[in-house]
Amino acid sequence: MNVSDLREILQYVPRFRERTFVVAVDGEVVASENFSNVLLDLAVLRSLSIRVVLVHGASHQIQRLAAERNLEISNSDGIGLTDAPTLQVSIDAAIRLTNEIMEGLSSVDLRAAYINAIIAHPAGILGGVDQQYTGKVERVDVKAFKLLLDEGIIPVVPPLGFDGEGRTYRVNSDSIALEIGGELSAAKILYLTPSTSFTSPSGLPRHLSVPETQDLLKKRRSDFVPGLVSKLEYAARACVQGVPRVHVLDGAVNEALLSEVFSHDGIGTMIYSNEYQQIRRIFKKDVRAVMSLIRQSVHNEELVRRTRAEILEHLEDYWLLEIDRSPIACVALHLYPAESAGELACLHVSRAHENQGHGKKLMAFVENLAREKGVKHLFALSTQAYSFLQQKGGFESAEPALLPAERRAKYEASGRNSKVLLKTLRS
Numbered sequence: 433m434n435v436s437d438l439r440e441i442l443q444y445v446p447r448f449r450e451r452t453f454v455v456a457v458d459g460e461v462v463a464s465e466n467f468s469n470v471l472l473d474l475a476v477l478r479s480l481s482i483r484v485v486l487v488h489g490a491s492h493q494i495q496r497l498a499a500e501r502n503l504e505i506s507n508s509d510g511i512g513l514t515d516a517p518t519l520q521v522s523i524d525a526a527i528r529l530t531n532e533i534m535e536g537l538s539s540v541d542l543r544a545a546y547i548n549a550i551i552a553h554p555a556g557i558l559g560g561v562d563q564q565y566t567g568k569v570e571r572v573d574v575k576a577f578k579l580l581l582d583e584g585i586i587p588v589v590p591p592l593g594f595d596g597e598g599r600t601y602r603v604n605s606d607s608i609a610l611e612i613g614g615e616l617s618a619a620k621i622l623y624l625t626p627s628t629s630f631t632s633p634s635g636l637p638r639h640l641s642v643p644e645t646q647d648l649l650k651k652r653r654s655d656f657v658p659g660l661v662s663k664l665e666y667a668a669r670a671c672v673q674g675v676p677r678v679h680v681l682d683g684a685v686n687e688a689l690l691s692e693v694f695s696h697d698g699i700g701t702m703i704y705s706n707e708y709q710q711i712r713r714i715f716k717k718d719v720r721a722v723m724s725l726i727r728q729s730v731h732n733e734e735l736v737r738r739t740r741a742e743i744l745e746h747l748e749d750y751w752l753l754e755i756d757r758s759p760i761a762c763v764a765l766h767l768y769p770a771e772s773a774g775e776l777a778c779l780h781v782s783r784a785h786e787n788q789g790h791g792k793k794l795m796a797f798v799e800n801l802a803r804e805k806g807v808k809h810l811f812a813l814s815t816q817a818y819s820f821l822q823q824k825g826g827f828e829s830a831e832p833a834l835l836p837a838e839r840r841a842k843y844e845a846s847g848r849n850s851k852v853l854l855k856t857l858r859s
């Protein structure tokens with residue numbers, strides 16, 4: 433780890449202090465070797481004063497216990513029908529697993545409590561079939577969760593729900609995580625799923641908005657295993673219910689939780705509600721971020737050197753593209769009103785975020801802005817990205833003589849010999 437990693441981590445710490453994360457772990461992940469690392473990640477989250485609720489599945493353990501007992505079960509994941517013998521084996525397997533998790537949490541000095549705070553009712557008759565002991569979350573006992581969380585205790589929630597009559601139901605753990613996340617106004621839900629969920633040929637994108645998630649499920653549903661489809665569906669619903677970020681992670685990856693939470697690239701797939709990505713004006717405090725973003729491009733002679741004073745002088749011209757409040761790209765529009773001209777300048781996308789459409793997005797953004805400002809001639813100067821501006825932005829090669837007089841003088845003095853590109857904006 434180097435100093436810049438530490439800086440990246442530290443910027444997230446104040447944002448998440450005393451916020452709630454719901455970590456939902458599949459039974460198969462609990463059974464895997466990597467679970468001891470997951471426990472250590474939870475200990476780090478707690479040490480940073482992040483409130484953690486741990487929800488676990490048990491499908492894997494239910495199937496194994498049923499096999500041991502030579503029992504044919506009606507369903508193991510809490511989505512299909514649960515008959516009476518399946519409910520019994522589900523309770524036995526789930527509670528055994530809860531106990532194992534409690535032991536694991538004790539081994540990393542974390543205080544935890546098994547909690548019966550999921551109030552459920554029968555899922556009822558679906559498609560003409562009585563689902564018997566399959567339950568649906570009716571309500572989350574928020575007060576009970578808060579009592580534990582306020583005391584620094586991790587509530588551990590098995591995939592079971594209870595009704596006021598003392599009956600137990602088998603409830604799918606993904607849906608439990610969704611309901612808890614919504615009711616506790618969690619900052620995140622993190623689904624840790626088995627590696628086998630990630631077998632789709634083209635994988636999952638790193639970031640998905642809710643409409644993109646819904647579109648993906650419509651078009652490529654059959655590419656994904658049912659467990660992953662269920663997580664994506666619940667993730668989109670959680671965002672709609674007010675959870676800002678839901679992460680789907682490979683539970684076999686060491687430090688998956690920490691890498692996802694404390695880096696803006698992450699390692700899994702993040703489903704986000706809309707304010708996650710934004711283009712915004714810069715303020716005085718952002719000048720340093722712009723300078724550090726463009727440093728490498730200046731070094732490579734892709735962009736012209738700018739001093740802090742020069743940026744400050746034209747502060748209102750500069751824009752930042754942020755992902756999750758971290759700046760990943762910038763652009764500027766300098767105006768020459770006398771010539772109805774504008775310059776698209778300082779376009780830079782950080783290396784880690786190249787080829788994800790951000791450059792095109794910022795070009796289109798500046799073009800729209802320029803139109804709003806009455807610009808007729810949008811130009812750009814480039815040493816190495818002129819074909820990008822031509823092919824992706826519709827700019828055409830032009831003569832330096834077409835530049836506004838003030839800009840032409842600077843161009844000639846710079847000796848950079850950049851190519852001049854022009855786009856005529858028609859209203």
Ligand SMILES: CC(C)(COP(=O)(O)OP(=O)(O)OC[C@H]1O[C@@H](n2cnc3c(N)ncnc32)[C@H](O)[C@@H]1OP(=O)(O)O)[C@@H](O)C(=O)NCCC(=O)NCCS
Pocket residue numbers: 729734735777778779780781782785786787788789790791792793812813814816817818819820821824
């Ligand atoms: C040029 C730059 C802004 C592109 O940003 P980006 O976010 O990676 O680009 P997008 O994801 O929107 O577009 C990617 C497409 O542009 C193409 N592209 C990227 N850089 C290119 C370049 N220098 N020349 C030609 N095409 C380029 C990619 O091959 C890709 O093509 P495809 O869609 O056909 O696969 C970015 O690479 C950068 O910051 N470069 C350094 C600074 C610079 O030169 N700025 C321009 C000053 S005017």
